[in-house]
Amino acid sequence: MRRVHLPKGTSLSTSVLTSLQHALGDRVITDPVALAEAARDSSRYAPEGMPLALVEAESTEDVSAALAWAHANEVKVSVRGAGTGLSGGAVAYPGGLVVSLAGMNAILDIDVENRLADVQAGVVTADLDAAAHDHGLFFAPDPASARTSTIGGNIATNAGGLRCIAHGVTRDSVAALEVVLADGTVIRTGARTRKNTVGLDLTSLFTGSEGTLGVITSATVRLKPLPEGEPRTFRANFDDIEAAGRAITAIVNSAVQLEVLELLDARSVELIEAFAPSGLRVPGAALLVGQTVGVDAEAAAESIVEICRQHGGQDWAISESDDLLEARRLANPALTAQGLRVSCDVGVPVAQLAAVFRGIADLSKKHDRGISIVAHAGDGNLHPTVEAEDTPEGYAAAEVVIEDIARLALDLGGTISGEHGIGAVKLHELPLQFSDDELRVQRAIKAALDPAGILTPGRAY
Amino acid sequence: MRRVHLPKGTSLSTSVLTSLQHALGDRVITDPVALAEAARDSSRYAPEGMPLALVEAESTEDVSAALAWAHANEVKVSVRGAGTGLSGGAVAYPGGLVVSLAGMNAILDIDVENRLADVQAGVVTADLDAAAHDHGLFFAPDPASARTSTIGGNIATNAGGLRCIAHGVTRDSVAALEVVLADGTVIRTGARTRKNTVGLDLTSLFTGSEGTLGVITSATVRLKPLPEGEPRTFRANFDDIEAAGRAITAIVNSAVQLEVLELLDARSVELIEAFAPSGLRVPGAALLVGQTVGVDAEAAAESIVEICRQHGGQDWAISESDDLLEARRLANPALTAQGLRVSCDVGVPVAQLAAVFRGIADLSKKHDRGISIVAHAGDGNLHPTVEAEDTPEGYAAAEVVIEDIARLALDLGGTISGEHGIGAVKLHELPLQFSDDELRVQRAIKAALDPAGILTPGRAY
Structure with a gap:
């Protein structure tokens, strides 16, 4: 058995950890370097202290044993896959247990005729x-x-992404789950059918619950048929970001079938070009880029470009290459490289895009601080990045602006988080969107499923 | 103030009801004929006694006042709209309160550019x-x-229907809700955006909760653009229902875009023709009928008919008329007229259709009892009707067969209810699908939101 490295300041005795090691053997990791790595995610939220141990689960039984142990010993648990979360939901608790699903990475089955896949959580x-x-x-x-x-x-975070305008969010592709509850009990939710009205919709409830209600160990997800024909990527530059917003509203309300519709403002394009030069021309105000698929992809892209032209779009192009979308995918690493960690993730109804762009420009002036914008524009989901020093003081100053952006989104009928979730980073913004009664309902459900409060406590809601 | 008609056997004093009438005036109905009407739904589940009163709510405040009163006085509440439920979820409790939303029938707003509608629950x-x-x-x-x-x-029941194969279930079209909780508290859930990751997904949780967690008073629902071109209705007859099942699996797995894909077996077609003659030819075993929409509707219908032919389909036709789907909509009233109330509502993964048809034929032989089948075949959702006398003994005999059909569906990876919900009628089947732990989780959530257990208690899960 490997030697136990007990972090300083933990209140748990070595014998308590020994019982976990007895159950899980060398899947219990206590090496400080590994623990430090497992304590973080991709957000700017830093762990407040070292966790006690990391369980590298290899099976549902491992997860169940780990939670039963944590439940019995009242140890707080954080849960992680690849640690790519942007809201601090997977950050470890001081003296807590980290449960990693990264090793449970088997694709168990692809059921072609029912268009379903069974996968372990770490895939x-x-x-x-x-x-x-x-x-x-x-x-x-x-x-x-x-x-x-x-x-x-x-x-667990109900992730969004680039294709939501065509296919919805992650929740729309989840049919059934296997979940380990806080006390180690294993349950299944949902069904393999397209329709299911048996009991409460726990599949949707666990989806997006940010690790607070249970640990998802495997899932049955829906697949779709690959579209025929070759996709087309289109682009257009705008000298006026509000005009780009009106163009997006018009495109979404046209008869055209879209797969992707993204916006990068001029500053974001500059930063991406600095990070990984690809010859992308910096627009006057905003670049609109997207994709159409299917046998009518070319005609659809032409219709979109025509709508852009009607709204002042220039330098338009239609291509069979995917390069533009690849550039878009680099936005987060490019901003992170500047010390600008994306944390603002507001959403507005798509007809309010021009208004939210105007409001963000006003806030930039009011606070005398640059705000760049990357947006899953077709769903009205924006990631404004407030320029700030990469210091606690810099973030505190930026946070004031970020809260104003959240209020702006809510005033326009929107939401304070479109796809990154609340985690730890945005917890203080929750009262902007929820009434006390609404928060109370969320927490009552949490208390019903995790009465000891060990699973990702104090986050998400 | 109208005179109070207190039903016999109630334990509540007149003064208790007076406080409700004080709050809600003549929206409190105690006329026995109206109460008897409000006590039933469209299922075969009969109320066990008369309710105390009916509240015909005209506003969210009325619903809140009614629930606050019921909560304070520990009166069980049933909730109803049009009373069309098929599982007994809206059937009144003896001495209980009925809250009707039928009068809250205003379409509050249609937000064209965001493709949203705000509607009261009674629309x-x-x-x-x-x-x-x-x-x-x-x-x-x-x-x-x-x-x-x-x-x-x-x-509240997450209703299904004919277009689910193309557009999903009701839950997929609900963006946000206004809900009155058991104690009268009013909350809002969801958002007007396409993406929202703030807190637990209470919108999905209340959707399909069958009146057990709260009363939905208004909703923001998603709309879609009307397809261009004229729809096409297609049909094909099969002499072998298993071949029809294989044809459906093949159609759903083809590249064709479907709007509707239904199956009626020969016996169902006979009953519909007897109820409302329309010249529909009775097939050897099964009629497959459906619809395609959009500018390619004709070509899509031709592709489908070709797949039917390859699987033995005959007498195929493509038409611009909607008559065939109208006939399909008469299945429930036609069966009800025969005393055969549809109550079986199983779902299977769509590749298991031939297997479920074969299994139902085997059960028909085993029990020596006719079983007719109407199916939203494209989603694998079946409504088998077991022939039985319209008496308690008849239903009890049929129930044995229905449970066998439920077991068959589960063995094929399916569900015991695709779209009608559990209500009161199917409560005894729940342990076939849920483990004790899974039931416990459902009931823990119920207890967290309705600790006094007044809202549609003892139903759904």
């Missing part, structure tokens, strides 16, 4: 998509992190 | 659809009862 999302391709199918949810993030994490 | 579903048509939009959920059932009831 990398792009790997599932690639496996489905071999059968003429694909997995629609497509967060920008798809090549590194895991399906369990995607489900 | 008839087809009225919402018609109002959306005026703006080039439509409301996709389309239960066979759409011309009488209300949107609140559709949401």
Whole structure:
């Protein structure tokens, strides 16, 4: 048995950890370097202290044993896949237990005739998509992190991404789950059918619950048939971001079938070009880029470009290359490289896009601080990044602006988080969107399923 | 103030009811004929005694006042819209309170550019659809009862219908809700955006909760653009129902875009023709009927008919008339007229259709009892009707067969209810699908939101 490295300041005795090691052997990791790594996610939220141990689960039984142990010993648990979360939901608790699903990465079955896949939680999302391709199918949810993030994490956060305008969010592709509850009990939710009205919809409830209600160990997800024909990528530059917003509203309200519709403002394009030069021309105000698929992809792209032209779009192009979308996927690493960690993730109804762009420009002036914008524009989901020093003081100053952006989104009928979730980073913004009664209902459900409060406590709601 | 008619056997004093009448005036109905009417739904589940009173709510405040009163006085509450439910979920409790939302039937707003509608719970579903048509939009959920059932009831039961294969279930069209909790507290859930990851997904949780967690008073629902071109209706007859099942699996797995895909077996067609003759030819074993929409509707219908032919389909036809689907909508009234109330509502993965048809034929032989089948075949959702006398003994005998059908569906990876819900009628089947732990989780959530257990208690799960 490996030697136990007990972090300083923990109140748990070595003998308590020994019982976990007795149950799980060398899947219990206590090496400080590994623990420090497992304590973080991709957000700017830093752990407040070292966890006690990390369980690298290899099976549902491992997860069950780990939670039963944590429940019995009242140890707080954080749950992680690839650690790509942007809201601090997977950050470890001081003296807590980290449960990692990264090793549970088997694609168990692809049921072609029912267009379903059974996957363990640790499967990398792009790997599932690639496996489905071999059968003429694909997995629609497509967060920008798809090549590194895991399906369990995607489900736990109800991840969004680039193709939501065509295929909805991750929740829309989840049919059934296997979940380990806080006390180690294993349950299944949902069904393999397209319709199911038996009991409460626990599948939707666990999806997006950010690790607070149970640990998702495997899932049955829906696949879709690969579209025929070759996709087309289109682009247009705008000198006026509000005009780009009106163009997007018009495109979404036209008869055209869209697969992707994204917006990058001029500052974001500059930063991406600085990070990974690809010859992308910096627009006057905003670049609109997207994709159409299917046998009518070319005609659809032409219709979209025509709508852009009617709204002042220039330098338009239609291409068979995917390069533009690849550039879009680099937005988060490019901003992170500048010390600008994306944390603002508001959503507005799509007809309010021009208004939200105008409001953000006003806030930039009011606070005398640059705000760049990357947006899943077709769903009205924006990631404004407030320029700030990469210091606690810099973030505190930026946070004031971010809260104003959240209020702006709510005033326009929107939401304070479109796809990143609340985690730890946005917890203070919750009262802007929820009444006390609404928060009380959320927490009553949490208390019903996790009465000891060990699972990702104090986060998400 | 109107005179109070206290039903016999109630334990509540007149003074208790007086406080309700003080709050709600003549919206409190105690006329025995009206109460008897409000005590039933469209299922074969009969009320066990008369309710104390009916509240005909005209506002969210009325519902809140009624529930606060019921909560304070520990009176069981049933909730109803049009009373079209098929599982007994809206049947009144003896000495209970009935809250009717039928009078809250205003379409509050149609937000064309965001493709959203705000509606009160009592709006008839087809009225919402018609109002959306005026703006080039439509409301996709389309239960066979759409011309009488209300949107609140559709949401509370997560209703299915004919267009689910193309547009999903009711839950997929609900963006946000206003809900009155058991103690009268009013909350809002969801958002007007396409993406929202703030807190637990209470919108999905209340949708399909069958009146057990709260009373839905209004909703924000998603609309879709009306397809261009004229729809096409297609049909084909099969001499072998298993071949029809294989044809459906092949159609659903083809590249064709479907709007509707239904199956009626020969016995069902006979009954519909007897109820409302339309010249529908009775097939050897099964009639497959469906619809395609959009500019490619004719070509899509031709592809489908070709797949039917390859699987032995005969007498195929493609038409611009909607008559065949109208006939399909008469299945429930036609069976009801025979004393055969549809109550079986199983679902299977669509590749298991031939197997479930074979299994039902085997059960028909085993029990020596006719079983007719109407199916939303494209989603694998079947309504088998077991022939039985319209007496308690007849139903008890049929129930044995129905339970065997439920077991068959589960053995094939299916569900015991695709769209009608559990209500009171199917409560005894729940342990076939849920483990004790799974039931415990459902009931823990119920207890967290309705600790006094007044809202539709003892039903759904």
